[in-house]
Amino acid sequence: MITTRRRGLFVLPFIVLLVVAGCAAETTPPPTPPPSPTPTPTPGLPVTIDLSADNGAFDTDTITVPAGAAVTIAFNNMERDPHNFALYESPEAASAIFIGDIIRGPATIDYDFVAPGTPGTYFFRCDAHPFTMTGSFIVEPGGET
Ligand SMILES: [Cu+2]
Numbered sequence: 735m736i737t738t739r740r741r742g743l744f745v746l747p748f749i750v751l752l753v754v755a756g757c758a759a760e761t762t763p764p765p766t767p768p769p770s771p772t773p774t775p776t777p778g779l780p781v782t783i784d785l786s787a788d789n790g791a792f793d794t795d796t797i798t799v800p801a802g803a804a805v806t807i808a809f810n811n812m813e814r815d816p817h818n819f820a821l822y823e824s825p826e827a828a829s830a831i832f833i834g835d836i837i838r839g840p841a842t843i844d845y846d847f848v849a850p851g852t853p854g855t856y857f858f859r860c861d862a863h864p865f866t867m868t869g870s871f872i873v874e875p876g877g878e879t
Contacts, residue, residue: 795869811839
């Protein structure tokens with residue numbers, strides 16, 4: 735018991751010395767880690783969806799894409815009224831996933847975004863006509879790479 739304690743006391747300053755020396759010797763900074771592998775999932779399949787608006791309505795009320803797809807909405811606003819495409823978690827539209835710029839037609843615009851990775855039924859609408867221009871945005875499983 736006594737021997738052990740003595741050895742411990744004797745060794746302790748030695749360890750402190752080593753640690754201090756170790757820090758002092760460390761003149762070069764540690765190598766910077768390589769560019770962090772971002773947790774963002776790699777976009778899946780590129781998918782292009784044609785969507786048009788005319789007479790205050792979309793030409794479809796259902797859009798279906800694979801989960802995680804790199805989506806392009808090729809939007810064609812065929813009239814002077816302002817329209818856009820906006821994607822939300824649910825019909826309450828409390829939480830936006832993507833909001834496209836509102837454009838006046840006749841004009842076209844590409845909206846690019848990554849589809850949700852979680853399969854399910856989401857909600858899209860035109861923000862200028864949030865109650866009349868709406869639809870289901872269905873994310874199917876199996877789109878992830
Ligand atoms: Cu609209």
